[in-house]
Amino acid sequence: MKLTDFDVLSFDCYGTLIDWETGLYAALQPLLHRTSASLQRDGVLELFARHETAQEALTPGMIYSELLTQVHRNLAGELGVVMPDDAHRQFGASVPEWPAFPDTASSLQYLQKYYKLVILSNVDRNSFAGSNRHLMVKFDAIYTAEDIGSYKPDVANFTYMLEHLAQDGIAPGQILHTAQSLFHDHGPARQVGLASAWIDRRHETGGWGATLPTADKTYDFRFTSMADMVKAHQADLRA
Secondary structure (H helix, E strand, C coil), X not given: CCHHHCCEEEECCECCCECHHHHHHHHCHHHHCCCCCCCCHHHHHHHHHHHHHHHHHHCXXXXXXXXXXXXXXXXXXXXXXXXXXXXXXXXXXXXXXXCECCCXXXXXXXXXXXXXXXXXXXXXXXXXXXXXXXXXXXXXXXXXXXHHCCCCCCHHHHHHHHHHHHCCCCCHHHEEEEECCHHHHHHHHHHCCCXXXXXXXXXXXXXXXXXXXXXXXXXXXXXXXXXXXXXXXXXXXXX
16 A cells, blocks of 8 residues: 555644644643643643543534633633633634644645645634644645534544545545544544554654543554655655
8 A cells, every 4th residue: 555546635634734732732821820730731631632522522513612612611620720701712712823733734735736635623614714824725625523513533524524525526445534643533534444644743752642542553554744744655656
């Protein structure tokens, strides 16, 4: 199997293209400054992961910016901090401020010469529109949790994408799903018959960060960055 075997790259966005852990941690600072709890960065991200995943399961139809608002409210409650509603809403609206990884825009600009590019993201349309300004490419299709009514790792999100791409004559075998989160993406991608590429953004730090742990580590390609994926594609072309 080679990267050049595929015609479409479907992407998770947050954690893969957007550095959501840096963005999350920065947006949580007002809350963290008010708590007496002693938490390191990864401890904060793991706490967020637990609350976010629980809220997505509880309210799968909730718009992501509103869901983040509720997650922030729940985090404040667990940490024993009282904050105004405005602070919760500001966190919910912070997604467009989260930065892209340094290699993201240039990698996408290269890859769009060879592939159709698709987004499959646990986010709402408005939040993604803000993030897309950092990505600097025009995607061929964008599918969000707002469109679908559920959050990954629900297989329904992947089925929705496949059904819509099929209307353009794109079969599952033409698609390579590209994502950082083993929990949210690689397991369900495998369930619907998609090959996947793991962008292992945490290869230097280890741990799970802002995603829940999973025992399922099945994928077809592993790269430590989008830039490494580009280099592998260039090597395939030369071969």
